[in-house]
Amino acid sequence: MNFTLTDDQRAIEELAVSVFSDYCTDEQLCTFSDSGQTRMTSLWNTCIETGLHSLLIPESVGGSGLSMTEMMVVLEAQGQSLAMVPLYRHQLAAAAISQFGDESLLPIAITAAEGANVLTIANLDDALLSAQVEGGELTLSGRVNAVPEASDSQYVLVAIEIEAKKRLVAVDMNSDGIKRTDGTLTQGESVSDLVFEGVSLNQHQLLSESAESWLQPRLVAAQAAMLVGLCKQQIKRTVEYVSERRQFERQIGAFQAVQMVLADCQISLEALRSTLWQLVYRLDAGLPTEPEALSTAWQACEAGHFICHKTQHVHGGFGVDISSPTYLYLYWSRAICLALGGSSDNLERLGDWLADNNTLGWKYDLEEK
Template structure:
């Protein structure tokens, strides 16, 4: 409980790809490059980060106190402390590099955890917005009774339930030890879409008060944007899902199970 470990696998979806590179040496691995916006990078003692080794992604355990690591601290829009890591001439022992299969193992669980967080953020955002439109009055009636507001809020409920369904499907498959690469990508895409759609509807129906920084609803929008960045964005996940579908003929989640298992 005394050491803080951070994590960054953003390179899997980042437009620039993985910017950290490893080269085998007699002493282990020579590491050079950059890790962008590592969560709590200035405060953490160590971090698991992606490094490209022999043209494939691997997870690397970094001791962030190493002199070869330069930290550039910053704060994201939603208030999270991050730091860019610039690494030059760092040598790590061979055991610091995790097995290749660790990347896929961690990505599935990272998507599930982030999507669960997005689900909670969006649910609370909807709850607060429903309470607001039920109390706010215009033309001698609550604005929640207006058809346009009701339809917009209905859309947010559809979005959050779609995310919930995909998330529980992903969690089930992880728990059952089943492969879930496409399920993870679909869940990440739905989380980005839900965060965006629900966030903007909530801001819209709040009117001017939604952009008042003394009122808390904007924090949920910023939080959702931060989570979407952590996922890599809607477009990147949709592109990876399209590539997967192009290479696989299993078009539904149950087609790699016996029929009785899928029910």
């Protein structure tokens, strides 16, 4: 097995690290956190200029047409820097629309690839909107909670129930009948509760039935990749801190208890990384991913909670000092874990899958060579 990245993938990774590091120093992160803004606009413009905003968008609509592997190295770099830009939702929404949408929806994906609009995705596991079909039109009613970036996005993908099936639909945020209540998550990301009161849409705005099963594991992979970068950087920052901080005339990093905690954090990180990359491999290879996605989501929730709480605890009072971004890593990890659904829910769903299936992973469902 060859786990090394190609030269092109390394170049993309180096570009992402360089771009994010220019906008996400400790001072810049604290200033942004205090500003009340919910998007790093200058950084987002730079992402558009460098093409980082369209890696996953197919070439047929103007994107780079790359795979999840390339996207993962960018998202890991984003997680390391805590860059507040809508990279993965924008690209996955555009890719889903271009692959599973009607031809009339392609201009949305083309504009997204140009960077002229922003797309977002509602929580696909939230309560489904009810939909009625009549004369080629859809009428949507219901409520969708905490839609990320909805206040600054032109289109949102939401899940609806139609003919007892779950489908995705691309909704123009300027449609009549949508009531929006804006808010901000603890780590600074904007969210909006959307209430649909008889919103009329063209039936062509429906994506095909396979769109949701395509999109869901990719959302898991994207969020887990950000968490890998975030946890990696937080461990690195903590090691640097305990190497300098002295107590009882010794570096606190010399205490065995501190060393064991950080060793456990590193083990947890590597377990998440290996689980994530198995999922990414299978996504790029076109293999089934349902249990792998659930395993990755569970592992991410477990690792994110464990690593970021333990490392902040090791920082002592400095871990809650808002003059340093250390506390933001905990906030971000909690936000990502909540978006993934939490440990218990994912473990229960994985258990349900295992109860009905007696195979799991590469050892059983792939040909041995």
